[in-house]
Amino acid sequence: MSDHPHTGAAEAHDHGHDHAGHNKIYFVIGAALLVGTIVTVLARYWEFNSVALTIAVALFIASIKAFLVAGYFMHLLSEKKMIYLVLATTAAFLVGMVGLILWSDADLPRGSTQKIHYVP
Amino acid sequence: MDIPYTVKPRPDTGLYNAKVGIWLFLASEVMLFGAFFSSYILLRVGAPDGFWPDVATAWPHGLLNIPIGTFNTAVLIISSVTVLLAWASLKEGNLPKFKKFMAATILCALGFLAIKSYEYNEKFTHYVIRLKDGTAVTGHLDIDGKSPRFWNLATVEAKKLESIKVHVDVPNQFRYPVGFKHESHAEAEAKAGGHGAGEHAAREIKTADIALLQAFIPKTGTFFAIYFTMTFLHGLHVLGGAIVMAYIAFVGDGMWKTDPERYTNRVEVAGLFWHIVDLVWIFLFPVVYLL
Helix, strand or coil: CCCCCCCCHHHHHHHHHHHHHHHHHHHHHHHHHHHHHHHHHHHCCCCCCCHHHHHHHHHHHHHHHHHHHHHHHCCHHHCCHHHHHHHHHHHHHHHHHHHHHHHHHHCCCCCCCCCCCCCC | CCCCCCCCCCCCCCCCHHHHHHHHHHHHHHHHHHHHHHHHHHHHHCCCCCCCCCCCCCCCCCCCCHHHHHHHHHHHHHHHHHHHHHHHHHHCCCHHHHHHHHHHHHHHHHHHHHHHHHHHHHHHCEEEEEECCCCEEEEEEEECCECCCCCEHHHHHHCCCCEEEEEEECCCCCCCCCCCCCCCHHHHHHHCCCCCCCCEEEEEEEHHHEEEEEECCHHHCHHHHHHHHHHHHHHHHHHHHHHHHHHHHHCCCCHHHHCHHHHHHHHHHHHHHHHHHHHHHHHHHHHHHHC
């Protein structure tokens, strides 16, 4: 759709071969997402010896998958400025929200501890 | 009165209005799920290691069924492709082909929900049992061959059961705080009569010995609370998406004859919603199942 932003469905009928090409991209991205899922699951069993690294790897793969879905399935790679404006605003508020929450968790008064350590 | 710009792009945005509308809605969805993911992170980093004995706050690991979760992820990814193929079929002017792909998408959605329901039931029938001597096990109850849901110690006492049969998980799946007295793998196997890992060994436990018995439901602990909240909210989105797509494809398809371009745009907008449902799951799956 986004490649023909000013055309309706009827006009797009003339570009049937384009859509066959698009469908191919959808299959390729779909396959990439399935492979990404399997890699994420396998990565859980690799011995990183670091919780932070394990989490980073899983979230990195998830971010790539999210980029593929948003970019190709949702056609965000070729969208109008208005949509980018909406999403940029959302991203700013999302980063603000998550960032402030994490900051509040990390920035504790000196001498206090938020973690509960169980002592048997 | 005609609704303006359902097909023609509005001059200032360059888009038909429904597309701006759905993106604004998706933006609010990002904030909604963003808030839940933030809550998840806070609960997670504030949790003590392991699962015992603070069942309410500690974080269990490896509790969810990863093969099933992986399969469900694949189901959602496939449905994301079929909804695009449905939309592309309309672009080619092929309504029957569109309907086939929409039917496939809706089937995937229902399949996802069916699998999720099975997983939920698995949790509702799965128990943590801590004994008064400090040992702890997980497993399924076996009450006259049935596996009851939602029980707790009060239920067992109310039924005046002197002991309960438990199919114990071998090995116990949880990490423990250092130094905590727990049943080792070897001990569990010995009690289970030589059952191998992954098998469920039946064990009779006296009611009088039980300190805590709790099914895996939201109130059991913060992990279960956030797991059920997030996956149920996501499940509601799957259900909502399936209902809307079923309506568009099989009830509201008269519009294809009267206004095909507007109809095609409706499908695109529904598809965009469907992709965000997939997108949320892409993060939810590793976060709750794998990490």
